[in-house]
Amino acid sequence: MKIGGLASGIDTDSIINDLMKVQRIPLTKVTQKKQTLQWQLDSYRNVNRKVKEFSDNIFNNMVLSTKFNAKITESSAPNDVSIKNKNSTSDFSGTIKIEQLAKNSTLQSRVIDAGAGKPATTTMADLGVTGTTLKISAINENGVMQDKDVTIASTDTIQNVMDKITKQTGVNAFYDTNSGKIAMSTKHGGANVTGSEIVVTSAGDVANKLGLDGEVVTNKGQKAVYTVNGLKMESSKNVVEVNGFEFTLKAANNKDINFSTKPDTEAVFENIVKFVDDYNKLVDELNSLVKEKTYRDFKPLSSEEKAEMSDKEIELWEEKAKSGLLKNDPVISGMISQMRSALMGSVKDQGSLKDIGIATPSGQYAWQDNGKLVVNEIKLKEAINNDPDKVQKLFAQSGTAVSADSTTGEQGFAVRLRAIAESSYKEIHKRAGSASSTEDSFTLGRNLKEMNKQMDKFQDRLKVVEARYWKQFSAMENAIQRANAQSANLMNALGGGA
Numbered sequence: 001m002k003i004g005g006l007a008s009g010i011d012t013d014s015i016i017n018d019l020m021k022v023q024r025i026p027l028t029k030v031t032q033k034k035q036t037l038q039w040q041l042d043s044y045r046n047v048n049r050k051v052k053e054f055s056d057n058i059f060n061n062m063v064l065s066t067k068f069n070a071k072i073t074e075s076s077a078p079n080d081v082s083i084k085n086k087n088s089t090s091d092f093s094g095t096i097k098i099e100q101l102a103k104n105s106t107l108q109s110r111v112i113d114a115g116a117g118k119p120a121t122t123t124m125a126d127l128g129v130t131g132t133t134l135k136i137s138a139i140n141e142n143g144v145m146q147d148k149d150v151t152i153a154s155t156d157t158i159q160n161v162m163d164k165i166t167k168q169t170g171v172n173a174f175y176d177t178n179s180g181k182i183a184m185s186t187k188h189g190g191a192n193v194t195g196s197e198i199v200v201t202s203a204g205d206v207a208n209k210l211g212l213d214g215e216v217v218t219n220k221g222q223k224a225v226y227t228v229n230g231l232k233m234e235s236s237k238n239v240v241e242v243n244g245f246e247f248t249l250k251a252a253n254n255k256d257i258n259f260s261t262k263p264d265t266e267a268v269f270e271n272i273v274k275f276v277d278d279y280n281k282l283v284d285e286l287n288s289l290v291k292e293k294t295y296r297d298f299k300p301l302s303s304e305e306k307a308e309m310s311d312k313e314i315e316l317w318e319e320k321a322k323s324g325l326l327k328n329d330p331v332i333s334g335m336i337s338q339m340r341s342a343l344m345g346s347v348k349d350q351g352s353l354k355d356i357g358i359a360t361p362s363g364q365y366a367w368q369d370n371g372k373l374v375v376n377e378i379k380l381k382e383a384i385n386n387d388p389d390k391v392q393k394l395f396a397q398s399g400t401a402v403s404a405d406s407t408t409g410e411q412g413f414a415v416r417l418r419a420i421a422e423s424s425y426k427e428i429h430k431r432a433g434s435a436s437s438t439e440d441s442f443t444l445g446r447n448l449k450e451m452n453k454q455m456d457k458f459q460d461r462l463k464v465v466e467a468r469y470w471k472q473f474s475a476m477e478n479a480i481q482r483a484n485a486q487s488a489n490l491m492n493a494l495g496g497g498a
Helices: 012-023 025-063 158-168 265-290 303-307 311-321 330-344 377-386 388-396 413-432 443-493
Strands: 071-075 081-085 093-100 104-108 133-139 145-151 171-176 181-189 198-203 217-219 224-228 231-235 239-242 245-249 256-263
Touching: 012 025, 012 443, 025 265, 025 388, 025 413, 025 443, 071 081, 081 256, 104 198, 133 158, 133 181, 145 158, 158 171, 181 198, 224 239, 224 245, 231 239, 265 330, 265 377, 265 388, 330 413, 377 388, 388 413, 413 443
Parallel strands: none
Antiparallel strands: 071 256, 081 245, 093 224, 093 256, 104 181, 104 217, 133 145, 133 198, 171 181, 224 231, 239 245
């Protein structure tokens, strides 16, 4: 503890505090600059999160998306067959006739040796099983019998064995406690012309103890048989794919069922409108940042200044202090300019956005919209109805980018915007990094690190200066104390104290 002014009566502590306030002015400025830089870093990262989200949405919804292939399907007998589009960009229509449905083969065991009512937790040791391997032969999707071995341990329960069979072989198996029987069914439909579709054998007595050999009950399976537009086909499943469309066969009535497909205009339209809305939102947010007003008189507050203000006052102050941190930023401004330019050209062999009813606003004050897009609903839906494949390519077509001396390129508009977003993301990342980045890996991080070093050095210097002040005032106090003592001695010597 330092106590001054005992001899002089001077408030040494207050004087030194005031002197140190002056000494701390440069440190305060660096601290404010660091805070501003930290706010700027946060703003950059916030921009990059939005840019990344925009890029990902383009990739998922416009480039890879199957939404452009959305179809409305119709069937004259929806209870007998249902249809949905898998990956076709073209329409499909005709007739389908279902002669028979695919049916899986089944097997029902005898009662297990332990008898009915034995729980599924019964172990192989409890059943007296000595064998270690169970072989399951079952028909596969190609109609060929396929063998799979299942290794059995004495500690395995009946349920463990059922799980192993289902996971490792071509059949599904379960055990019924009440009847004491095991049931199996093949995973694929179809019949084995030379015998059963499920055959169980074992090394040792595993199959016998589980009731899976001897007098088991089996039911033969069959393949689905159907005819599409005159072409007769077979399948081991009742869900089949034809010409990029998925048909679910539900009933075999051996009658012609009419089906047709057409573009789901509304689904494609909504997907494109969402793309336009996402673009407009991003452009609006980026423009607001590069044009935001800067309030140079509002610096970051020190802890002492905050202590004298209310929470609302601090909030309003910092709102202005944070304003304009990215004003006229070259990377963000460049990104906005590139995106606007990318949408103004055309896609080779596909046309322009204007052709399908998407354009920038027109009129006297159109410039205030900063390149945002508007959608002509009637024209866009008409384009989707006429040629949905062309609309999809207009956005998602790959190929060469637009050259410097041309406005036409092979790349679709969504692909172009994604390339610009990815490039801008990388540039901002070089400057601001991410939450997981080390300080030395990006520009602002290195700047902040250097500022921290400067502040640490300045703090050390302030400690030295403050110690010097205390030393100087202590020397003064000692001098005054000695002078007071000499004066008292002199007075006593002259009889002044009598």
